[in-house]
Amino acid sequence: MSAIATLASAEAATSNFPVLTALVLVPAVGALIIATMSKRRPEWVKLTAILISVFVGALSVWMLASFKTGSSDFQMVSKHEWIKTWGISWHLGVDGISLFLVVLTGVLFPLAIIGVDPHHDEKPYLAWLLLLEAGVMGSFLSLDLFLFFVFFEIVLVPMYFLIGGWGYDKRIYAATKFFLYTMIGSAFMLVGIIATVLLAKGAVGHITFDLVELATKSNFAASTGRWLFFAFAIAFAVKVPMFPLHTWLPDAHTQAPTAGSVVLAGVMLKLGTYGFLRFGLYLFPQAARNSREIFLTLAVIGILYGAIAATMQKDLKRLVAYSSIAHLGFIVLGTFAMTSQSVTGGVMQMINHGVSTGALFLLVGMIYERRHTREISALKGLQKVAPVFAAVFTIVMLSSIGVPGLNGFVGEFLVLIGSFLTARWWTVVAASGVILAALYLLWAYQRVFHGEPDDDNKTFAELHWKEGMVLLPFLAAIVFCGVYPKPMIDRIQPSVKALISHISDKTGYVEPQPELHSGETQTEVVQP
């Protein structure tokens, strides 16, 4: 700890306020503070956790405000040596691809902390959540392979304890499965990272784990690059999760406590898709291009499989979990289609999925709190007794389906038009996934909310104002991003274009037109 603490103080002395370092360290220190507090005053513990997470959220918003739009570079970079002999540094930076993921992380955690009551052992629960936040922030901000791996792997520990300690009946099975699955992916990635660094030593000139330096200077032979890329890809594919490595996800989601599900779906799954963009495509453009068919196919299988499996679920939470597999399939499709629209759409879809699925998990959690069941067949006619609750659920659900005017549409649409240029038939099949999403969500809604309430459903409580306050930011984001996505696109796109042109430089890839200009609205894009 002391090493990093001295880093932070050294940084404060030399430059402006190191906001990125603070985004990582504040929640970590907060977790330590909470761990040392007395558990006899749970309300103080909770208040401290809320204050810390809200402060981090405010920091992330401040970071968003000071982000320079239109620039594709990494901004607010802080870089300090950590392990000199191995060329490892504390290197953080933010660009358009990671910007909104960081903000989403910053905003989602306070909402999850405020909105969900763990029922027992509040103190360790809150400490783990804050530690998780630090890990997720670090993963999104790291520009050093070693540092990224440290954060990528460290998030497993708090998540393991959150699922195992505060989950439902089969929580220990689910937590262990989650831990081992992800760790086996990381096992390959660690070897991949070390091999990348050592093999690039000749081209770079010295041993370094610095992402930017490796990506710009390294030049791997096609076969070497492919193996290295696969080593990274396994870790990310497990995390996304991509078919057929997805089996941990339904268990983890279903058994996780509500806050765990919100965070898992909202930001942790994006570590996989973000990893593909930041470390897969950026470091190994040639290998990513050569193997794009594999990933496009798996993505499309994931879209269809996730949707079909979701249709068949009896458990509402499991249904949402499978729908995540389908939604993340779109992001992978957009990523490997490699056009600036599709990748921009993928990045937007990461945020949108985080918002809408996060809200869905909160709502399902609220249903469970009231009825102590998530069985679709046990729920009926909730719309009659809780109309406001039903209305909120409808909006969130429609956003998840991707109805125009709400945020889900923007990302999905950009992915589909972008992918159509380079991966036509995959896109055609994937588009049917959009219809399937409408099918399983509307069908579930129909069974849960329509009809006459029976038995216990008659006493289903209406949305409490506190719950409403937690959901309000989600609804605002859903509507705002659906109606006016331009501010987001303006910030995301320069970095995406820089990534595509990096791929072009390295591999001679020519991105097909039409191109989306930052001044245009999405309706103009439809007509090429």
Added chain:
Amino acid sequence: MIAAGTFNPPSIDWFALSPLLVLLGGGLVLLVAAALTPQWPKHLYAWSTVAIGLAALATTFVQWHDISKDGAKTLVGGALSYDHLALFGTITICIGLCLAALVTDDFLRREGMEGPEVYGLFLMAAVGAVVMVMSNDLIVLFLGLETLSIALYVLAASNRRRVESQEAGIKYFVLGGFSSAFFLYGIALIYGATGSTNFTTILAAFDSVPVHRRDAFALVGVGLMLVGLGFKVSAAPFHFWSPDVYQGAPTPITAFMASVGKTAAFAAMLRVLIIALPNWKDDWRPVIWVIAVLTLLVGSISAVVQTNVKRMLAYSSISHAGFILLGVEAAGHAGASGAGGMPGTMMYLMIYSVLVIGTFAVVTVVGRTGDAATDLGSFRGLSKQQPLLAMALTVFLLAQAGVPLTSGFIAKVGVIKAVVDEHSYALAIIAMVSAVIAAFLYLRIMVNVWLADPETGDDTREPVRVPLSTGIAIALCAGFTLYVGFNPGWLIDASDMVTNVARPLTGG
């Protein structure tokens, strides 16, 4: 070689031998003084052992700078080497000795066996271990090996009230004696092939005698020595003794065996293979490869099905031995220079020694009076009774699983980096995957500690108490584990220097 009547005693650099002399002298003085005086007050036996260990440690730090300044050399007519490899090993052994003595302190009092014998044996074992890491001659190596082993046989059987302890001692003694015989036969054959037992001469014999690389004596000798060393580091398929002995031996003794014993054996393995026998590296390296893979898989897979925590940790220790063998394999590629593998190996040994003592210290405490409550069930609900102890155990287990920001991760990266640098990708992948399998076992212990409620009827059980000395040891181990996890640079730099060995041909 020496003609009668012309015996010239070798010049002895007493300063260079000081850690050895401190440990040996300290051990003898402790034994004699304790035999002549009535029972010493509480803590005094253990703390004097710690003082002796710290004194030896202090001399090694002085020597470290001395070698950095004046360079490495060999001592006592080329029988011992005085270099950073030896010192790094000695430091690890001294740290292990001090920590194990702290844990033993409370253990012996709890079991009603307080006395100086165990500490005397600890010090003698440490002397043997230091001789092993310093050795530059096969016979000297064998002397060290036997000194260490005999002390360990007695230590394993030292709890006279538990039949398991007796059984462990006998088992270890019979099998250990058997493996020593293999090793000794290997020495004989190498002597037959090269005409010497001195590492310097063995290395030179390849060119000067000349010994053919396909010389049957030499090849069989290398093989037999690998069997002997493989037994000592409990590498598969020579590992069968270790689960039984680890489980049966008193828990602090197990900690001592797993740290000091392993360190000495691996350092000796590096010396024999890299310094004496690099010319046969194309022959022994594939063997090490196969043994490493077997050890990794056997250790991690067998660990999963165990229900006794001591036995689990024994198998996990086998799996760690597999990881350390990765470093040996990598060192083999680089041959005599051993650039990549040796630092990784030695760093792993130091980190693992601290980790394993910390883990077994917690097991000692949870084992309660009688040292028998070491099944998984005894750990249920530990977090409710002793949250700090549970947290320390969690740190150790996560570190053993190789989770970042703990020392265990740095250790793993060190050896993986070494093998990847030699393009042994398959070995690296197998090792990491087996680490995931092994992680399941650590998760099982953590589930019992944190997530399971105490067994019904558990209130009749004696509560878990953390006594002073053990508490200090656990705190030190946990502190080291986290500190190295966050700030590993200094340890990496220090271990990088172990490649600076007393070059056989420069010594005198």
